[in-house]
Amino acid sequence: MNHETLEKLLYHNFGYEQFREGQREIIEDLLKGNDVLGILPTGTGKSMCYQLPALVLEGTVIVVSPLISLMVDQVKQLKQQGMKRVVAINSFLNPQQKQQVYTHIDQYKLVYCSPEMLQNEQFLQVLKEKVSVSLLVVDEAHCISQWGHEFRTDYLKLDETLKQLKEPTVLALSATAPVHVQDDILKQINRPEMRKHIYPMDRENIAFSVEHVTGMEEKMQRLADILNTHSVPTMIYFSSRQWTEKAAHELSQRVQDLRIAYYHGGMDQVDRLLIQQQFMNNQLDVICCTSAFGMGVNKGNIRLVVHAHIPSQVESFLQEIGRAGRDGFQSVSLTLYSPGDGEIPKRFIETELPSEEMVSNAMRYLQSLSSKGMCIPERTEDIEETLQLSEVQWRFLSYQFEKHGLIKGKNILKHQSGWEDAYYSILRFIHERTMIKQNKLAELLHWVHSENCLRSSLYRSFQTTLKEPTGFCCDRCDFAFDLWETNNNFNQRTEMLNWEEELQRIFLQGGSE
Amino acid sequence: MFNTLLLHSIQQLQGERSASAILHMLTGKKSSQTFQDVYAYQLSTFFGIYRTITRDELMQELRNLKALHYITTKEREIRLTEAGMEILNKEPIEHTPLAWLNGTTYQHMDQQFWGRLVVFVQTASNIASGQHQFIPVDDRKEVLNWVKVKYRYEQSNLREYLQRLYSELYGLLKGMPEWIAEFTTYRLSSYHRYGMSKDQLAMRYNLSVHDVTITLQAVIHYLLQRVLDHQSTYPYLFQMCEDLQVTYPLTHSAQKTFEWIEKGHSLENIARIRKLKMSTIQDHIVEIALVNPHFRIDNYVTKEAAQNISHTANVLNTNRLKTIRDELSGDYSYFEIRLVLAASQGVSNHESRNT
Numbered sequence: 077m078n079h080e081t082l083e084k085l086l087y088h089n090f091g092y093e094q095f096r097e098g099q100r101e102i103i104e105d106l107l108k109g110n111d112v113l114g115i116l117p118t119g120t121g122k123s124m125c126y127q128l129p130a131l132v133l134e135g136t137v138i139v140v141s142p143l144i145s146l147m148v149d150q151v152k153q154l155k156q157q158g159m160k161r162v163v164a165i166n167s168f169l170n171p172q173q174k175q176q177v178y179t180h181i182d183q184y185k186l187v188y189c190s191p192e193m194l195q196n197e198q199f200l201q202v203l204k205e206k207v208s209v210s211l212l213v214v215d216e217a218h219c220i221s222q223w224g225h226e227f228r229t230d231y232l233k234l235d236e237t238l239k240q241l242k243e244p245t246v247l248a249l250s251a252t253a254p255v256h257v258q259d260d261i262l263k264q265i266n267r268p269e270m271r272k273h274i275y276p277m278d279r280e281n282i283a284f285s286v287e288h289v290t291g292m293e294e295k296m297q298r299l300a301d302i303l304n305t306h307s308v309p310t311m312i313y314f315s316s317r318q319w320t321e322k323a324a325h326e327l328s329q330r331v332q333d334l335r336i337a338y339y340h341g342g343m344d345q346v347d348r349l350l351i352q353q354q355f356m357n358n359q360l361d362v363i364c365c366t367s368a369f370g371m372g373v374n375k376g377n378i379r380l381v382v383h384a385h386i387p388s389q390v391e392s393f394l395q396e397i398g399r400a401g402r403d404g405f406q407s408v409s410l411t412l413y414s415p416g417d418g419e420i421p422k423r424f425i426e427t428e429l430p431s432e433e434m435v436s437n438a439m440r441y442l443q444s445l446s447s448k449g450m451c452i453p454e455r456t457e458d459i460e461e462t463l464q465l466s467e468v469q470w471r472f473l474s475y476q477f478e479k480h481g482l483i484k485g486k487n488i489l490k491h492q493s494g495w496e497d498a499y500y501s502i503l504r505f506i507h508e509r510t511m512i513k514q515n516k517l518a519e520l521l522h523w524v525h526s527e528n529c530l531r532s533s534l535y536r537s538f539q540t541t542l543k544e545p546t547g548f549c550c551d552r553c554d555f556a557f558d559l560w561e562t563n564n565n566f567n568q569r570t571e572m573l574n575w576e577e578e579l580q581r582i583f584l585q586g587g588s589e
Numbered sequence: 590m591f592n593t594l595l596l597h598s599i600q601q602l603q604g605e606r607s608a609s610a611i612l613h614m615l616t617g618k619k620s621s622q623t624f625q626d627v628y629a630y631q632l633s634t635f636f637g638i639y640r641t642i643t644r645d646e647l648m649q650e651l652r653n654l655k656a657l658h659y660i661t662t663k664e665r666e667i668r669l670t671e672a673g674m675e676i677l678n679k680e681p682i683e684h685t686p687l688a689w690l691n692g693t694t695y696q697h698m699d700q701q702f703w704g705r706l707v708v709f710v711q712t713a714s715n716i717a718s719g720q721h722q723f724i725p726v727d728d729r730k731e732v733l734n735w736v737k738v739k740y741r742y743e744q745s746n747l748r749e750y751l752q753r754l755y756s757e758l759y760g761l762l763k764g765m766p767e768w769i770a771e772f773t774t775y776r777l778s779s780y781h782r783y784g785m786s787k788d789q790l791a792m793r794y795n796l797s798v799h800d801v802t803i804t805l806q807a808v809i810h811y812l813l814q815r816v817l818d819h820q821s822t823y824p825y826l827f828q829m830c831e832d833l834q835v836t837y838p839l840t841h842s843a844q845k846t847f848e849w850i851e852k853g854h855s856l857e858n859i860a861r862i863r864k865l866k867m868s869t870i871q872d873h874i875v876e877i878a879l880v881n882p883h884f885r886i887d888n889y890v891t892k893e894a895a896q897n898i899s900h901t902a903n904v905l906n907t908n909r910l911k912t913i914r915d916e917l918s919g920d921y922s923y924f925e926i927r928l929v930l931a932a933s934q935g936v937s938n939h940e941s942r943n944t
């Protein structure tokens with residue numbers, strides 16, 4: 077297939093005139109049947125690398141994606157663009173809906189699913205019997221690697237799944253994977269010959285600034301000052317749900333002209349949708365959010381991304397600032413740091429994986445079940461309740477137990493010796509993981525305190541060369557908020573009319589359309 | 590508003606039920622116990638009106654009421670204080686949108702109906718103004734499928750459809766207090782903007798998020814009641830809920846039992862055929878007696894027993910089964926007592942609603 081044809085396909089099916097950096101190269105490699113590892117910055121259009129091949133390839137393209145919201149957004153967007161033969165399968169579908177999808181599975185070109193779904197016998201059987209999988213895509217592939225920032229144990233069985241699906245071509249995609257993570261990905265899915273397409277991730281239109289303040293009160297003051305002089309579309313990240321709410325209310329009072337709201341994972345589904353779409357639709361200017369916001373947010377004109385709390389590692393930080401300035405115009409990343417801010421992510425890291433006591437409790441629990449001739453309870457909520465474990469902790473443990481041959485599915489393998497060996501090995505692993513994470517946090521903290529160019533120290537571990545910034549570099553070099561001129565009338569307000577007129581407008585009645 | 594609802598419920602429950610009963614009422618728990626409670630204490634209109642509230646959220650609200658000295662709690666017993674009573678007297682629920690609520694009748698269909706209305710309006714408004722890119726604000730599959738089919742059907746005269754729907758909705762909103770008409774309008778999404786979130790509405794109208802949820806629910810029930818009672822006046826809105834009606838709001842299993850009874854089977858027979866415990870079948874009978882005014886309980890309790898039980902319940906002014914049974918020196922089974930109470934509460938409830 078020549079260049080021109082690919083370009084035509086792009087235009088006719090997605091309405092884009094040309095490929096972005098990396099897309100064509102990856103697509104061409106895939107169409108030749110080569111496995112590809114693609115590392116491209118957030119927002120550059122990684123999804124296109126499999127969406128377009130899905131139109132060309134015979135058979136089905138499976139996309140494994142770690143976040144349900146991410147899949148749902150993508151499917152929605154594709155349907156909007158007119159691609160109908162796409163579906164997302166996840167645990168939210170009820171049995172009838174699932175059955176319906178299974179029955180018509182061969183009518184879909186693109187099937188999104190979670191890694192857990194791929195372990196589901198029934199689903200795998202359906203795939204094996206009814207379709208031929210031409211391409212398996214691993215989105216957010218850093219989740220495969222235990223060195224990656226979002227290690228997900230259920231990704232580790234992908235090599236087995238590939239075998240069962242008769243070894244389709246593989247495309248692994250990630251925005252943030254340093255070299256050792258890249259190597260690990262190849263190893264874990266057992267495709268050492270993968271073609272690597274690695275693109276630098278520095279964003280030349282984002283300027284960096286880190287300000288040291290005394291505490292939350294000063295952060296709010298600073299935010300209010302900046303927003304009063306720079307009324308631009310802004311995202312502000314916080315570490316907790318409570319803070320997003322508090323900050324949104326407080327800033328609404330201190331900043332008169334801007335429309336400010338909060339977003340976090342605890343809101344109900346409809347409200348999350350409304351707030352996200354209001355922001356995309358320029359009905360909101362500032363959004364105070366947790367890291368739950370942003371996945372799949374495609375808003376071109378976000379000018380300012382603030383971290384009122386730092387995340388736990390550089391990779392997450394890069395992903396979050398990557399939402400700024402997708403339209404190419406000058407944008408800013410501001411980090412507000414106060415002494416002790418590292419404690420929040422530190423505690424998070426310490427409690428993410430199970431403690432020594434939790435591991436030994438869990439093992440004793442399994443042994444006592446097995447001595448009564450019982451299996452592991454069907455409902456994982458019950459186990460988590462009994463053992464006082466979070467969902468992540470139990471998922472982690474059950475994977476570890478299975479890996480060490482202590483359990484298989486819901487069965488406890490009774491006569492296994494080696495419980496003790498497994499215990500120490502698991503503890504060692506937890507310790508190691510925790511250390512890695514602590515180091516990653518230290519790396520980010522180091523950057524926050526860096527005296528030299530913020531841009532070059534931020535990207536150091538990811539790439540060797542840097543692009544020339546199109547505008548400002550960073551506050552250590554040339555940036556200050558006073559120097560940054562922004563267009564403060566960036567959007568036209570739709571004023572709310574009184575209800576009778578507003579209702580007419582909604583229904584396109586009367587003279588107000 | 591949510592506070593008023595809680596205070597009213599606590600008053601009705603007379604200290605005879607715990608916070609769990611309130612939670613089960615709000616979330617619409619499908620159990621015979623909850624069905625009986627809501628009828629016995631005349632709270633059936635609140636059944637299932639806040640299905641997403643969590644136990645923690647409810648407990649937090651109750652703690653707040655306690656801190657305000659509107660209620661007292663002793664172990665699991667909750668009662669209204671003088672101050673709480675006063676609040677309730679100052680703002681009786683008949684004067685609030687809470688009076689529009691009718692949980693037992695509409696809880697099975699309210700969210701579907703509203704979802705259809707909102708997404709259809711959003712879809713029609715967008716497409717009729719030439720905009721084809723928008724994200725439906727309710728992404729439940731059942732809702733989207735319904736809208737899709739409906740849209741295809743109405744596609745060719747979208748403008749007219751919008752105009753009809755508009756005048757029906759306008760007439761209904763016009764009948765509400767001004768602020769609620771505005772509240773409802775701002776919640777809708779259209780071609781020119783996405784609707785307001787609950788928190789945004791709460792800020793604008795100086796309400797709590799719980800108040801917003803309840804108000805919205807009351808609006809939906811208001812619409813449903815008008816539309817279903819005057820189908821010919823609101824044919825376009827009626828199309829959005831016509832297929833969602835069921836005759837009596839029974840649990841699925843009780844509905845099955847009811848069908849067997851209609852065919853003339855005895856309770857023992859039904860228990861055997863359905864491989865269920867006798868006590869479960871009895872629960873179903875009580876449930877049916879509550880919601881179906883035409884259901885005859887004579888087949889299961891003698892006239893004399895019914896009279897004695899009713900009389901005792903009235904004299905003692907209680908719904909506590911054990912108290913009634915003890916007073917009647919254990920002559921009647923719990924099933925007989927529950928059934929008699931259910932029938933009188935259910936029917937009296939229906940009668941009072943008609944006046």
Ligand SMILES: Nc1ncnc2c1ncn2[C@@H]1O[C@H](COP(=O)(O)OP(=O)(O)O)[C@@H](O)[C@H]1O
Binds near residue numbers: 092094372
């Ligand atoms: N060639 C292209 N030209 C213009 N826009 C594109 C192109 N390819 C993708 N996009 C758009 O870029 C946005 C980001 O794509 P996405 O796949 O979500 O990015 P990533 O996964 O790399 O973060 C989407 O809105 C997508 O439609």
Ligand SMILES: [Mg+2]
Binds near residue numbers: 122123215
């Ligand atoms: Mg992506």
Ligand SMILES: [Zn+2]
Binds near residue numbers: 528532550554
């Ligand atoms: Zn610099």
